[in-house]
Amino acid sequence: MSQKYERIMVAIDGSYESELAFEKGVNVALRNDAExxxxxxxxxxxxxxVATFDTYIYEKLEKEAKDVLTDYExxxxxQGLEKVRQIIEFGNPKSLLARDIPDKEEVDLIMVGATGLNTFERLLIGSSSEYIMRHAKVDLLVVRDKSKTL
Structure with missing residues (x-):
């Protein structure tokens, strides 16, 4: 049985690992004719x-995110992908990426880069990809290596 994905969400955080997830996400979307x-x-x-009432910081972060996502788009x-959209949200990345955005956007595959955290760092602050794995209702692909293609 073959799974065809229609809406693929790639979490972009500016890291090298999220860039790998983006590259694989484009390939999977092209093969599936997915958004x-x-x-x-x-x-x-x-x-x-830091900035409870300083909207300048929020606006600056939003503009930087928009610039990065526009470059990826x-x-x-x-590469030939026609159906591409940007989503920028404010809040808790773990819950937004695991449940809220996928539910709202009817995502059927989430792609994230593997964390660069060591075991001790994961204990202290937790891994977003690990949280998403435990709480997502849809398929999740954690991208670890550039050399392997999908």
Whole structure:
């Protein structure tokens, strides 16, 4: 039995690992004639103590995210992908990427880069990809290696 994906969400956080997830996401979307959702979540939990009422910081982060996602969108379109959308949200990345955005957007595959955290760091702050794996209702692909293609 073959699974055909229709709406693929790639979590983009600016890391090398999320770039790998993007590259594989484009390939999977092309093969499935699927829509690719380039998704970035601005973590407001980290900002609350620094900039409670400073909207400039939020606007600056949103513009930087938009610029990065626009670059990825242009790359995807150059590779022949027609259905590409950007999603930028504010809040808790773990819950937004695991449940809220996939539910709202009817995502059927989530793609994330593997974390660069070591065991101790995961104990202290947790891994987003690990959280998503435990809470997502749809298929999840954790991208670890550039050399392997899908």
């Amino acid at each position: 690719l959702l380039l998704t970035h979540v601005i973590d407001t939990r980290a900002l609350q103590s 242009n790359q995807a379109r150059k």
